[in-house]
Amino acid sequence: MMRAVxxxxxxxxxxAWQIRAAGLxxxxxxxxxxxxxxxxxxxxxVHGLLGPNGAGKTTLIRALATVLRPTEGTLELLGEPVGxxxxxxxLRRRIGYLPxxxxxxxxxxxxxxxxxxxxxxxxxxxxxxxxxxxxxxxVGLADRADERMKALSGGMVRRVGIAQAIVNDPTILLLDExxxxxDPAQRLRxxxxxxxxxxxxxxxxxxxxxxxxxxxxxxxxxxxxxxxVFQGTPEGLAAAGGPEHVGDSPLERGxxxxxxxxxxxxxxx
Amino acid sequence: MSGEHASMRIIDGYxxxxxxxxxxxxxxxxxxxxECRVCRDRLSAAVRAQATAAAVRGPDVAALVDTVWSxxxxxxxxxxxxxxxxxxxxRLSKWLTPTMVPWLAMVASVTLLAxxxxxxxxxxxxxxxxxxxxxxxxxxxxxxxxxxxLDPAYELTAxxxxxxxxxxxxxxxxxxxxxxxxxxxxxxxxxxxxxQWLLPCLAFTSATxxxxxxxxVNRAAVALVTVWAGVIVAPTLATSRTxxxxxxxxxxxxxxxxxxxxGVVIARKGAYSVLGAHR
Numbered sequence: 001m002m003r004a005v006x007x008x009x010x011x012x013x014x015x016a017w018q019i020r021a022a023g024l025x026x027x028x029x030x031x032x033x034x035x036x037x038x039x040x041x042x043x044x045x046v047h048g049l050l051g052p053n054g055a056g057k058t059t060l061i062r063a064l065a066t067v068l069r070p071t072e073g074t075l076e077l078l079g080e081p082v083g084x085x086x087x088x089x090x091l092r093r094r095i096g097y098l099p100x101x102x103x104x105x106x107x108x109x110x111x112x113x114x115x116x117x118x119x120x121x122x123x124x125x126x127x128x129x130x131x132x133x134x135x136x137x138x139v140g141l142a143d144r145a146d147e148r149m150k151a152l153s154g155g156m157v158r159r160v161g162i163a164q165a166i167v168n169d170p171t172i173l174l175l176d177e178x179x180x181x182x183d184p185a186q187r188l189r190x191x192x193x194x195x196x197x198x199x200x201x202x203x204x205x206x207x208x209x210x211x212x213x214x215x216x217x218x219x220x221x222x223x224x225x226x227x228x229v230f231q232g233t234p235e236g237l238a239a240a241g242g243p244e245h246v247g248d249s250p251l252e253r254g255x256x257x258x259x260x261x262x263x264x265x266x267x268x269x
Numbered sequence: 270m271s272g273e274h275a276s277m278r279i280i281d282g283y284x285x286x287x288x289x290x291x292x293x294x295x296x297x298x299x300x301x302x303x304e305c306r307v308c309r310d311r312l313s314a315a316v317r318a319q320a321t322a323a324a325v326r327g328p329d330v331a332a333l334v335d336t337v338w339s340x341x342x343x344x345x346x347x348x349x350x351x352x353x354x355x356x357x358x359x360r361l362s363k364w365l366t367p368t369m370v371p372w373l374a375m376v377a378s379v380t381l382l383a384x385x386x387x388x389x390x391x392x393x394x395x396x397x398x399x400x401x402x403x404x405x406x407x408x409x410x411x412x413x414x415x416x417x418x419l420d421p422a423y424e425l426t427a428x429x430x431x432x433x434x435x436x437x438x439x440x441x442x443x444x445x446x447x448x449x450x451x452x453x454x455x456x457x458x459x460x461x462x463x464x465q466w467l468l469p470c471l472a473f474t475s476a477t478x479x480x481x482x483x484x485x486v487n488r489a490a491v492a493l494v495t496v497w498a499g500v501i502v503a504p505t506l507a508t509s510r511t512x513x514x515x516x517x518x519x520x521x522x523x524x525x526x527x528x529x530x531x532g533v534v535i536a537r538k539g540a541y542s543v544l545g546a547h548r
Contacts, residue, residue, distance in 0.1 A: 067427045067544045087542045092430035099428070103421030105367045116362050120429035120436075164425070 015079030017041040018172050018202035019064060023073035025226075026056075026063045034059035036226030037073070046198035048217035048234075049206040050255065056226040057206040058100050061176045064204065065097040078171060093122050096170030100177050100206075102161040106150035110141055110160050113149060117164040135163040138193060154181040162190070166197065173203045179212055191216035210251045213237075222258055230258050275301055275308050277315075284315045364443040368420050372413035373447050376406045380448070384455040396505055399455040404469035405497050406452070408477045410444035412490035415481065417547040427544050434538035437486075437546075441474060465516075468523040473497070475530025482533070482540035485548025 019042040026035040034056035051057050062068040063075065066088050075082045080091050104113055114132045123131055136145045139159040149157065158181045165173060179187055194216040197203050204221075207213065213220055213234055220237045222230035230237060234251060241253030245260070275283075275298050282290035283298050290298075302308055320331040365373070383398035413419050415437055426432055449467070456466050473493060480489035540546055 062544065065428045066542075067424065069543055084539075087430075087433045087539050089430040089433075092428065092432075095428070097425070097428045099424040101424065103423065103425065105422060107367045108362075112362075117425065117429070119363065120426065120431045122430045 017043050018078055020076045021073065024070055024075050025072040026059050026068055027071040028059055033226055035063060038228055040221065040228060042202055042204065044200060044202055045218040046194050046203045046205065046216055047219045047221055048213035049204055049221045049223060050210065050213060051223035052259065055224045057223055058176055061174050061206055065095060065174050066092060093168060094171040096165035096168060096173040098161045098165040098175045098178055104149050104157065108149055109146050110136060110149060111145045113160060114164050114167055118167045121168040123168050131167050135167040138166065139163045140189060155183055155186050158182055171201060173197060173201050175205045177206055179207060179209060210255055214251050224259055274305065280312055280315050284319055364439055366414065366420055369414050373410055373444065376410050377447060377451050380406060380451045380455055384458065387459050396509055397459045397461055399452065399459055400461050400466050401502055401505060403452050403466035404473040405494050407444050407448050407470055407474045408490045408493055410448065411441050411474060411477050412487050414440035414444065415486040415547060417487065423547045424544065427542065427547060433542035434534065437478060437541050441478065464520055468520055468527065472523045472526040472530065475527050475534060479530040479533035481546055482537040486546055488548055
């Protein structure tokens with residue numbers, strides 16, 4: 001499909017990083033700081049967000065999706081400061097978000113749901129059918145597009161979640177645990193899709209599967225107790241671990257080596 | 270478009286292809302053809318003219334096109350056309366979510382039930398149940414439209430550009446569109462003036478939204494319904510006479526609450542685009 005090039009498409013980008021946080025703190029509930037003084041800069045590519053349960057990954061992703069307001073510090077997305085009272089409509093049009101708990105309407109068909117999300121994301125009305133078809137094809141659900149959501153398996157629902165996240169061709173794509181419920185073959189396909197998207201998009205994928213990071217990510221962000229522990233390439237993460245550390249693969253050993261450091265674990269897990 | 274069209278020389282060259290036409294001219298003429306119907310018509314005329322001219326010479330474009338077409342035709346026949354959209358998905362989902370439908374049905378049937386009780390019980394007391402329930406019924410509908418527990422897609426909804434006051438008002442409107450006609454039938458048959466129930470009804474709706482921006486729509490609805498039950502419904506049922514709050518004298522107070530609610534909602538409109546409003 002040929003598309004006219006608009007002024008917005010060829011305008012130079014006014015920012016160095018798609019996501020830039022400095023001293024970012026996000027409070028959850030009354031007292032707990034789930035993100036506690038985070039400095040992070042992310043550009044184009046696939047960034048894997050790793051960390052133990054309760055590290056604050058979901059809170060961080062919610063703050064990046066602008067559904068939680070930062071308590072302190074600065075957060076800039078696509079050069080626009082986030083926070084305060086604004087609704088960030090223009091910014092949100094360029095963000096794709098898959099929450100950890102992906103809720104959907106069972107009565108809708110796949111196509112209807114993704115169309116509905118495209119409408120909510122203010123995709124121009126004339127572009128919606130084509131954008132929906134493209135998104136559904138990219139996640140490999142073209143043949144099930146007109147089935148009701150309640151007839152889908154868990155992995156397929158997850159793929160619908162990914163489709164709705166990419167339907168507006170986002171510049172920042174935030175995926176919270178997208179590989180949960182995908183079978184091994186689907187995970188391989190999903191990693192390919194991630195690499196494809198990472199060519200021109202800033203993709204942040206939170207996951208607890210270290211092998212996902214090894215296969216698909218250009219960059220690893222290790223996060224524990226609301227703070228950044230490590231940022232670098234998967235090779236850098238692997239190099240941090242030695243044979244004395246727990247884990248089955250170099251990456252897992254690096255992961256446990258870095259988490260053993262200054263950060264103390266709350267429980268035995 | 271501008272009044273200029275591609276010259277016949279360029280169009281002919283484009284049809285013949287090859288070295289007759291420079292690459293930049295090809296670009297320009299293609300860009301122009303996409304937007305200009307007149308030139309497309311001229312192009313098809315030129316293609317036809319050249320095809321007839323070439324037919325004398327031997328194998329031609331038309332034959333090639335026919336071959337391609339006959340190859341494509343069976344594939345095109347096998348392609349299933351997109352199923353027709355259901356009315357529900359295209360129009361209605363912009364105004365309400367599927368999860369709101371059972372709530373609206375429930376609220377409407379409660380109204381009808383109250384109306385029936387009023388009609389059966391018309392002589393015994395002067396308290397109208399419809400009048401007593403009218404203010405809190407839309408509150409339930411609004412809560413259902415913006416609630417973490419009832420709307421499975423609440424987090425997605427909060428993250429989209431359309432989230433915020435705009436979407437809340439759309440859904441609130443659809444609640445009122447369903448309820449106000451039902452209530453007006455009820456008010457008309459029980460002989461209550463429209464302002465007597467409409468103003469408290471709107472005032473409570475706006476108060477829910479105003480309070481919802483601060484503590485979450487769900488909690489706001491629960492709080493307001495509790496207040497209503499404690500302050501208005503209980504004393505009214507105990508003394509079995511309509512309280513001052515629903516007499517015509519109280520209308521100015523309801524108007525004030527309505528105006529205040531609307532003011533707060535507008536002032537805090539950013540509150541609906543974050544997760545907090547879903548509590």
